[in-house]
Amino acid sequence: MQKPRDTWLRFLGGDRLPELRLICFPHSGGSATSFAPWARQMRRGTQLLAVQYPGRADRFGAAPAASIQEMGGEVARELLSEDIPTVLFGQSLGALVAYETAVRMRETGREPELVAVSSSLPPACAGGGDAHLASDDALWAAVRSLGGVEAELAADGELAALVLEVLRDDIALNENYVPTRDGAALSCPVRCYHGIGDPLVDASRLARWADVSTGPFSTHRREGGHFHAFAESHALVDDLLNVP
Numbered sequence: 508m509q510k511p512r513d514t515w516l517r518f519l520g521g522d523r524l525p526e527l528r529l530i531c532f533p534h535s536g537g538s539a540t541s542f543a544p545w546a547r548q549m550r551r552g553t554q555l556l557a558v559q560y561p562g563r564a565d566r567f568g569a570a571p572a573a574s575i576q577e578m579g580g581e582v583a584r585e586l587l588s589e590d591i592p593t594v595l596f597g598q599s600l601g602a603l604v605a606y607e608t609a610v611r612m613r614e615t616g617r618e619p620e621l622v623a624v625s626s627s628l629p630p631a632c633a634g635g636g637d638a639h640l641a642s643d644d645a646l647w648a649a650v651r652s653l654g655g656v657e658a659e660l661a662a663d664g665e666l667a668a669l670v671l672e673v674l675r676d677d678i679a680l681n682e683n684y685v686p687t688r689d690g691a692a693l694s695c696p697v698r699c700y701h702g703i704g705d706p707l708v709d710a711s712r713l714a715r716w717a718d719v720s721t722g723p724f725s726t727h728r729r730e731g732g733h734f735h736a737f738a739e740s741h742a743l744v745d746d747l748l749n750v751p
Contacts, residue, residue, distance in 0.1 A: 512566045515582050516556045520546025525554035527620070528593045529747055530586065532601030532608075533557065534626070534734075535677035536650070536670060538564045541598075541737070548744040558582055558604070562673045571676040575600075575684050579607025587612060593619045596747055598736050599707075600681050602627035606719060610692045618695045620750045622720070625700040626708055626733050629715040630686035639679035643671055650674065693720035696751055700727045700743065702735030723751070 516530070517539040529549075531542040539557035546555050560578065561569035572578045582604070586593060593612075597605030602624035609622045627633065638649065699716045701708060710728075717724035727746070731738035 512561075512569045514585065515558050515560075515578075516585050517559050519543055519555040519557055521549035521554035522552055523554070525591060526552040527748065527750065528554045528556055528591050529744075530582075530593055530595050530605075530608075530619075531555070531557040532582075532595070532597035532605045533560065534599035534601055535681060536674035537598070537601070540564065544737075545740060545744050548741060550748060553748055558601070560673075560677070562676065563670075571673075572680065575603050575680055576607050576687055578604045578680075579609075580611050582608045583611035583615075587615055587617060590617070592750075594621045594623065594747055594750055595619045596623040597625065597627070599626045599733065600677055601625075603630065603633055603681065603684055606630060607687060609695070610687055613693055618693060621696050621698065621747070622693065623698045623700065623747055624716060625736050626702055626705055628708055628712055629699075629719065630684075630688075631715050631718060632709075632712045633686070634682060634684040636682040639675050639682055643668075646671065646675065646678075688719075691719060691721050694722050695720060696723045696725075698725050698727065698746075700729060700736070702732045703728055703730055705733045705735075707733055 519542060533539065533541045539559040542555065542557045549555050559566050561571050595605040595609055597603065605622060605624060609619050612618055638646065697716055697720045699713050701710055701713055713726055729735040736743055
């Protein structure tokens with residue numbers, strides 16, 4: 508029997524025997540519970556799951572993943588253990604993990620119904636940078652400026668140090684990322700969500716998300732900056748549950 512620290516998916520709400528699953532992939536430093544408020548928006552026949560990356564919450568102490576590809580492969584393995592239609596939603600770092608998960612699913616002949624990505628450059632433009640090498644103070648300042656860290660957390664020195672270690676590992680994964688494929692690896696629809704004013708994502712490059720699939724592609728601009736997905740989530744969740 509696998510222990511929680513060895514598994515990747517966490518049930519957050521909805522039907523236990525769903526007709527459609529929404530799988531959420533957190534941002535750098537985030538955990539599965541980042542998406543817990545979305546559980547209230549699940550419709551009849553839908554289920555909300557989120558990915559728990561190593562090193563946080565009930566996976567505290569687990570070794571960090573070596574690459575985003577490794578993360579995608581592990582999540583795909585768990586998802587493919589059940590034949591249920593699936594929507595993947597990734598926020599920031601999670602967008603790349605969701606993409607690599609979809610690629611692994613495609614390799615088995617079972618693609619998701621939809622890949623939805625948010626607040627992230629496309630694979631061909633992602634990677635690079637040295638933010639993970641910044642000092643603790645500089646890294647905290649950069650993250651807090653985006654609105655992704657609660658003031659109470661940053662004020663707790665011991666807890667902040669633990670979170671910062673996880674955050675630095677996640678940012679390193681993102682900055683060292685090289686995509687599995689240069690061309691289209693998928694055939695399912697892809698939706699790209701962009702927070703207006705996001706300082707980390709050049710909106711002019713988002714159209715290249717279309718290159719990852721031969722299926723339909725669309726972009727959606729939303730208020731709320733880099734963390735728009737958590738500012739006004741109702742319309743976003745409704746959109747994610749409306750699959751072709």
